Amino acid sequence: MKNLVKAEFRRIRTTRTVPGLLVGMLALIGVAAWGTTAAADAAALGRPLIGHEVFLVVLAVLPLFMLIVGIRSITDEFRHGSIVPTLLAAPRRRAVLTAKLLSVGATAIVFGLAAFTVAAGLTAALVTAEVGAITVGWSQLGVFAAKLIGVAALYAAIGVGVGAIIRHQVAAIVGGLIWVLVAENLADGLMPAVAKYLPVHAANAIVGGMPGVYVDAGIGAALLLGWATLAFAVGAQVMRRRDIA
Amino acid sequence: MTTTMLEQVGEPAVVGAPAIVARHLTKRFGDLTAVDDLSFEVQPGRVTGFLGPNGAGKSTTLRMVLGLVTPTSGTAAVLGLPYASLADPAGTVGAVLETQSFHPLRTGRNHLRVLTAASGIDDGRVEQVLAQVDLAAAADRKAGTYSLGMRQRLGLAAALLGDPGILVLDEPANGLDPQGIRWLRDFLRSFAARGRAVLVSSHLLAEMAQLADDLIVIHHGRSIRQGPVAALTTGADTVRVATPRADTLMTALSARGITVEVIDGTSLRVQGATAEQVGQLAFDAGAPVFELTTEATSLEDAFLDLTKEEER
Numbered sequence: 001m002k003n004l005v006k007a008e009f010r011r012i013r014t015t016r017t018v019p020g021l022l023v024g025m026l027a028l029i030g031v032a033a034w035g036t037t038a039a040a041d042a043a044a045l046g047r048p049l050i051g052h053e054v055f056l057v058v059l060a061v062l063p064l065f066m067l068i069v070g071i072r073s074i075t076d077e078f079r080h081g082s083i084v085p086t087l088l089a090a091p092r093r094r095a096v097l098t099a100k101l102l103s104v105g106a107t108a109i110v111f112g113l114a115a116f117t118v119a120a121g122l123t124a125a126l127v128t129a130e131v132g133a134i135t136v137g138w139s140q141l142g143v144f145a146a147k148l149i150g151v152a153a154l155y156a157a158i159g160v161g162v163g164a165i166i167r168h169q170v171a172a173i174v175g176g177l178i179w180v181l182v183a184e185n186l187a188d189g190l191m192p193a194v195a196k197y198l199p200v201h202a203a204n205a206i207v208g209g210m211p212g213v214y215v216d217a218g219i220g221a222a223l224l225l226g227w228a229t230l231a232f233a234v235g236a237q238v239m240r241r242r243d244i245a
Numbered sequence: 246m247t248t249t250m251l252e253q254v255g256e257p258a259v260v261g262a263p264a265i266v267a268r269h270l271t272k273r274f275g276d277l278t279a280v281d282d283l284s285f286e287v288q289p290g291r292v293t294g295f296l297g298p299n300g301a302g303k304s305t306t307l308r309m310v311l312g313l314v315t316p317t318s319g320t321a322a323v324l325g326l327p328y329a330s331l332a333d334p335a336g337t338v339g340a341v342l343e344t345q346s347f348h349p350l351r352t353g354r355n356h357l358r359v360l361t362a363a364s365g366i367d368d369g370r371v372e373q374v375l376a377q378v379d380l381a382a383a384a385d386r387k388a389g390t391y392s393l394g395m396r397q398r399l400g401l402a403a404a405l406l407g408d409p410g411i412l413v414l415d416e417p418a419n420g421l422d423p424q425g426i427r428w429l430r431d432f433l434r435s436f437a438a439r440g441r442a443v444l445v446s447s448h449l450l451a452e453m454a455q456l457a458d459d460l461i462v463i464h465h466g467r468s469i470r471q472g473p474v475a476a477l478t479t480g481a482d483t484v485r486v487a488t489p490r491a492d493t494l495m496t497a498l499s500a501r502g503i504t505v506e507v508i509d510g511t512s513l514r515v516q517g518a519t520a521e522q523v524g525q526l527a528f529d530a531g532a533p534v535f536e537l538t539t540e541a542t543s544l545e546d547a548f549l550d551l552t553k554e555e556e557r
Binding site: 004006010011014015016017076080081082084086087088089091092243244245 | 312329334338342346348363
């Protein structure tokens with residue numbers, strides 16, 4: 001397993017895909033930090049750091065980017081045919097998927113730390129320049145960051161499962177985005193009693209959402225872990241049976 | 246996959262044992278039977294050619310041997326084990342299946358370094374195989390910029406990383422220029438000469454005639470002939486004989502059950518007899534012989550005859 005994880009990290013580092021996604025995500029967050037600060041009135045600028053709107057953007061984009069990183073970790077291999085040498089080197093397919101899971105999980109931590117560093121650093125600098133000082137609230141910020149990075153890692157795991165099930169890259173990514181951005185919102189209106197158990201709702205419950213709409217944070221964590229486990233298990237089963245023809 | 250004795254054999258291979266054994270391999274994709282009850286063995290120290298027209302089921306068979314495609318029934322074993330059960334796959338079998346099996350934006354060297362990491366092979370091996378396939382100068386270029394020949398060589402470099410005792414190649418000459426084909430042929434011959442096994446597929450007869458020791462000929466997923474290349478063409482030679490008394494000679498040959506074909510009024514093509522036998526019969530029958538030639542059957546003729554028989 002150690003060898004396979006090492007191979008995955010080499011895979012991640014040796015094309016521009018993942019670094020490109022990281023830069024893209026940080027650029028989005030940077031622009032959001034600048035835009036939200038510039039548009040904020042005096043009352044908004046006086047809030048503690050965690051209260052700034054840039055973190056809503058981090059909340060929206062970090063899990064989404066990690067879902068894409070997870071999906072691409074496997075669909076890139078099908079798309080370019082590298083799945084053949086990968087499976088010849090490691091014919092135990094579940095082990096290959098597990099290595100991808102561990103590597104994208106670790107990547108989620110890197111993405112998460114970078115996202116919070118840019119969001120917090122830039123916002124603090126811009127607000128300080130504007131009004132002279134800012135209250136950070138380290139413990140609140142730390143707890144929020146830890147929860148959101150956990151969510152992002154689980155989204156990446158779901159991505160690995162989804163990519164193994166739907167090996168067509170565009171279909172998998174578009175399907176994933178539609179689910180996160182559209183399907184669960186529709187479910188909210190159509191069947192709210194069920195919607196709160198779905199992955200995006202569970203994720204929102206973990207990072208702190210409205211009571212009633214969302215389940216308790218602990219239950220949300222268990223639910224999202226369950227969804228990730230299910231996606232991975234189904235993906236591994238599909239991969240095990242799939243003919244690489 | 247049905248469990249047979251092949252899957253249960255856990256003993257290390259003994260010297261002289263077949264490198265690859267396929268038993269009753271069958272693969273159906275829906276209604277299409279791509280491979281139909283195919284059995285064969287690949288011996289160490291020999292180049293085994295896997296010959297058949299496009300769509301004959303060669304690639305599917307190789308993928309079943311390598312654990313990429315699950316057979317509908319039958320088994321394939323490498324050194325007595327299913328591929329997925331090999332303790333050291335890269336050190337046992339090297340395979341080149343497709344010309345594109347890498348991320349186009351990753352450099353050739355990094356592609357190989359991903360694979361050494363996955364197989365626990367020392368990174369120093371990357372430089373050795375790059376030199377071996379003459380790709381060192383292009384190693385830091387993105388693999389997507391490689392020519393078809395360079396892509397084939399990158400695939401071969403990947404296959405050689407684990408210094409395997411068995412090579413499996415699917416149509417490796419595709420896209421190679423004549424020098425590249427010559428290089429590959431010499432490489433595979435010397436690989437086999439060191440006691441290692443090569444299984445190489447092709448739809449090109451001329452290539453196989455020059456490269457292979459043994460042949461497995463398949464058509465519509467079924468084995469139609471297996472054996473040494475020489476045996477495939479022997480016995481199929483024809484003798485051309487010219488005599489003004491063609492009718493007399495024809496009667497004499499036919500009386501002995503020898504197949505005769507009339508080319509024109511004075512020439513016959515004889516199958517199933519040597520030139521000496523035909524000459525003696527002509528002498529006995531009092532037919533003066535003006536010409537007596539053995540026409541060697543090429544592998545191509547033999548192959549076309551075999552596939553034609555299969556069509557009937």
